[in-house]
Amino acid sequence: MARRLSWIPIAMLLMIALAAALFARHWMIEPADIGHLCDSGQGPWWCGLRLAIIMSFARGWLGWFVLGAGVAATVLRWRWLAATAAVAGVAGLVLYQFVLSATGLLLGLLVLVRPAQRSAFPR
Secondary structure, three states, X not given: OHHHHHHHHHHHHHHHHHHHHHHHHHHHHOOHHHHHHHHOOOOOOOHXXXXXXXXXXXXXXXXXXXXXXXXXXXXXXXXHHHHHHHHHHHHHHHOOOHHHHHHHHHHHHHHHHOOOOOOOOOO
């Protein structure tokens, strides 16, 4: 029972990341009207946030972050880093970073599903 309860926060974070990424993609990035509103330079305050989201996937930052977090979580076996890779990977899949985000997401999930091992060194 305790093992199942440990998945609830991670599952909630994954759903929140998915909802936020879908909102950003379909209501902030893709609509042409929103793009024209922000292109004028005098748009609402969230046009800067929109630009940051666009730059994160246009330059590949999001995908490389997810892949780096997934590789680091695999090597270090840190569950919090694996959860970060999984949550950011879900957002990356929605926000056009398919290959890198899918790889980092899978690496993070593999670390999360593997039972923790006792070691001589604390982590």
